[in-house]
Amino acid sequence: MTTPRPAPAPASVPAAPSDCIRDIVAEDVRTGKHPQVHTRFPPEPNGYLHIGHAKSICLNFGIAREFGGCCNLRMDDTNPTKEEVEYVDSISQDVDWLIRGWADDRLGLKPAGQTPVAQTVNGKSDFHLAPAGPGLPAPAPAPLEPFYASDYFDQLYEYALQLTRKGLAYVCDLSPEDTDEFRGAPDRPGRESPFRHRSVAENLDLFVRMKNGEFPDGARTLRAKIDMASPNIWLRDPVLYRIRHAEHHHTGARWCIYPMYDFAHCLSDYLEGITHSICTLEFEVHRPLYDWILEHLDLPRILPRQFEFARLSLSYTVMSKRKLLQLVHEKLVHGWDDPRLPTISGLRRRGVTAAALRAFAYHIGITKYNGLTDVAVLEHAVREDLNRGALRRLAVLRPIKVIITNFPAGQVEELAAVNNPEDPGAGVRKVPFSHELFIERDDFLETPPPKYFRLRPGGEVRLKYAYIIRCDEVVKDAAGQLVELHCTADLGSKTGGPNAGRKVKGTIHWVSAAHAADAEVRLYDRLFTVPEPDAGGDFKSFLNPHSLEVVTARCEPSLKEATPEQRYQFERLGYFALDPDSRPGQPVFNRTITLRDAWAKEAQKG
RNA sequence: UGUCCGGUGGUGUAAUGGCAGCACAAAUCCCUUUGGAGGAUUUUGUCUUGGUUCGAAUCCAAGCCGGACAGCCA
Numbered sequence: 001m002t003t004p005r006p007a008p009a010p011a012s013v014p015a016a017p018s019d020c021i022r023d024i025v026a027e028d029v030r031t032g033k034h035p036q037v038h039t040r041f042p043p044e045p046n047g048y049l050h051i052g053h054a055k056s057i058c059l060n061f062g063i064a065r066e067f068g069g070c071c072n073l074r075m076d077d078t079n080p081t082k083e084e085v086e087y088v089d090s091i092s093q094d095v096d097w098l099i100r101g102w103a104d105d106r107l108g109l110k111p112a113g114q115t116p117v118a119q120t121v122n123g124k125s126d127f128h129l130a131p132a133g134p135g136l137p138a139p140a141p142a143p144l145e146p147f148y149a150s151d152y153f154d155q156l157y158e159y160a161l162q163l164t165r166k167g168l169a170y171v172c173d174l175s176p177e178d179t180d181e182f183r184g185a186p187d188r189p190g191r192e193s194p195f196r197h198r199s200v201a202e203n204l205d206l207f208v209r210m211k212n213g214e215f216p217d218g219a220r221t222l223r224a225k226i227d228m229a230s231p232n233i234w235l236r237d238p239v240l241y242r243i244r245h246a247e248h249h250h251t252g253a254r255w256c257i258y259p260m261y262d263f264a265h266c267l268s269d270y271l272e273g274i275t276h277s278i279c280t281l282e283f284e285v286h287r288p289l290y291d292w293i294l295e296h297l298d299l300p301r302i303l304p305r306q307f308e309f310a311r312l313s314l315s316y317t318v319m320s321k322r323k324l325l326q327l328v329h330e331k332l333v334h335g336w337d338d339p340r341l342p343t344i345s346g347l348r349r350r351g352v353t354a355a356a357l358r359a360f361a362y363h364i365g366i367t368k369y370n371g372l373t374d375v376a377v378l379e380h381a382v383r384e385d386l387n388r389g390a391l392r393r394l395a396v397l398r399p400i401k402v403i404i405t406n407f408p409a410g411q412v413e414e415l416a417a418v419n420n421p422e423d424p425g426a427g428v429r430k431v432p433f434s435h436e437l438f439i440e441r442d443d444f445l446e447t448p449p450p451k452y453f454r455l456r457p458g459g460e461v462r463l464k465y466a467y468i469i470r471c472d473e474v475v476k477d478a479a480g481q482l483v484e485l486h487c488t489a490d491l492g493s494k495t496g497g498p499n500a501g502r503k504v505k506g507t508i509h510w511v512s513a514a515h516a517a518d519a520e521v522r523l524y525d526r527l528f529t530v531p532e533p534d535a536g537g538d539f540k541s542f543l544n545p546h547s548l549e550v551v552t553a554r555c556e557p558s559l560k561e562a563t564p565e566q567r568y569q570f571e572r573l574g575y576f577a578l579d580p581d582s583r584p585g586q587p588v589f590n591r592t593i594t595l596r597d598a599w600a601k602e603a604q605k606g
Numbered sequence: 607u608g609u610c611c612g613g614u615g616g617u618g619u620a621a622u623g624g625c626a627g628c629a630c631a632a633a634u635c636c637c638u639u640u641g642g643a644g645g646a647u648u649u650u651g652u653c654u655u656g657g658u659u660c661g662a663a664u665c666c667a668a669g670c671c672g673g674a675c676a677g678c679c680a
């Protein structure tokens with residue numbers, strides 16, 4: 001028997017990788033354990049998604065598409081004090097953007113307003129909420145929305161009552177501080193709560209009154225009755241429900257008790273028919289509790305199983321929501337979608353494509369080892385993707401003026417320029433050439449070091465798509481500052497000319513001064529100056545003061561027609577994308593990433 | 607001095623008892639009207655010690671090192 005491995009992926013995505021989680025799923029598929037693989041992506045709507053979530057999304061949706069399954073998007077919203085609709089909206093948008101054209105046919109949503117439906121399985125009462133969506137078994141009778149853990153509060157409450165009736169849960173009156181004290185420590189057993197042995201009837205009565213709002217916040221909790229001496233702290237009578245008189249973004253004021261993660265998550269997975277519940281390593285210790293809850297309730301269907309993998313750590317950035325939130329709230333960056341942030345919305349605004357993020361996720365793999373991924377891997381994935389599709393354009397970031405003394409003032413020549421050497425189908429465009437040009441300040445040096453191939457006094461260089469020029473004169477002002485360069489062009493050296501084949505060391509980019517369009521260009525660099533900003537000390541002290549530089553660039557005229565979806569390579573400089581701040585006639589470009597720069601490396605050796 | 611989980615080149619990973627491979631990074635060279643892209647070549651690795659086996663990165667034992675866990679957060 002052969003393992004039913006997934007159908008080959010489209011060309012834009014590498015073949016399915018092999019990893020410790022997919023191996024398990026493949027085995028479960030082989031043995032026919034589940035009729036269909038069903039995963040889920042369960043963010044808490046208390047912040048924006050980041051590239052670490054992208055790794056998880058690619059894993060969960062990747063498995064769904066590789067094994068012919070489905071992946072539910074679920075808001076894990078059991079804590080009303082931290083969650084907001086702004087976040088659920090941004091999460092939905094980011095997930096949609098990341099999987100569009102790749103796994104959007106695997107996205108499990110549900111009809112708006114739908115909650116789990118009662119059914120009978122093997123003579124037992126049960127609840128279930130199946131996904132609907134394009135390409136999924138169930139059709140979509142209504143507008144679709146994500147799943148919400150908060151949609152299960154009724155069922156969760158029923159399950160809590162069931163546990164209580166079985167004598168497996170009790171209401172505890174210990175204060176938060178005392179609960180901590182009684183729990184003990186990792187190497188010291190806990191003590192039993194004095195309320196642990198209340199009667200079932202009293203527990204039921206108290207829990208109902210908790211729900212009815214008779215007690216203030218923190219006064220009581222519902223706890224599982226497991227083992228206060230367990231070496232696993234999460235088995236020491238964990239809190240299942242707490243009292244919070246707070247408005248919930250999705251359920252309003254209907255509840256004043258809210259389930260804890262451990263209670264809500266395993267049961268949410270069960271209610272949705274999840275087969276493989278994939279989470280990060282820190283939940284490994286919770287797995288016995290995940291299983292305990294499911295196994296001690298009368299659940300007729302097959303139970304979900306939890307598997308863990310290592311979360312992503314990327315060099316030169318921070319990933320924790322707390323730290324990202326801090327950067328945003330303290331205005332150290334300009335919002336959640338600041339292009340310097342590793343948030344999905346920030347990366348998107350910066351110009352990184354979804355395909356590049358997916359390729360990155362594929363390359364880093366899935367393991368249970370907590371490593372640090374070099375941000376160079378991300379940068380490589382971004383360059384590789386952009387190189388294929390970006391339109392080449394000429395733009396000068398820091399201009400100096402060049403006068404072509406043997407090219408008549410007032411004359412304009414239209415030169416053909418290739419749009420993308422990687423894609424002949426992208427065609428050519430015309431760029432105007434004239435008497436007065438701008439070139440990059442960095443492309444001229446009066447006393448250049450060895451191996452400097454660009455313009456120097458008396459030296460020659462080729463202007464991309466145009467002529468070879470020689471620098472005859474360096475004009476300076478009274479203060480000794482460079483004003484302009486006077487050059488002569490070899491008029492026979494342009495493409496098709498008699499001297500076209502003449503070799504010169506360097507080729508530089510340029511723009512005709514009279515035709516140039518101004519654009520604001522935002523140059524981004526790493527947000528932090530050290531590889532591990534959160535390794536110790538105050539991470540904010542490692543912020544890179546030069547992470548953003550804004551310049552006014554001189555651009556070739558065709559850039560006036562730039563569009564938001566298109567990616568551009570400013571030749572020899574990097575990849576750029578139009579920012580939403582752009583206004584008609586006032587384009588703003590973000591530098592997504594620089595080109596690899598062999599000269600910078602050479603110059604550094606100095 | 608608890609429980610659980612991990613350790614493969616500089617980094618991230620593959621090999622599931624049978625030739626330690628890939629990617630990134632680094633380096634050298636070729637090519638180039640982008641010092642881009644592309645091509646070629648090279649350097650560097652199974653935590654340690656035992657054991658099982660014809661054969662161990664893989665299985666076993668002990669040790670060493672690292673991570674997670676003591677929220678009424680997720």
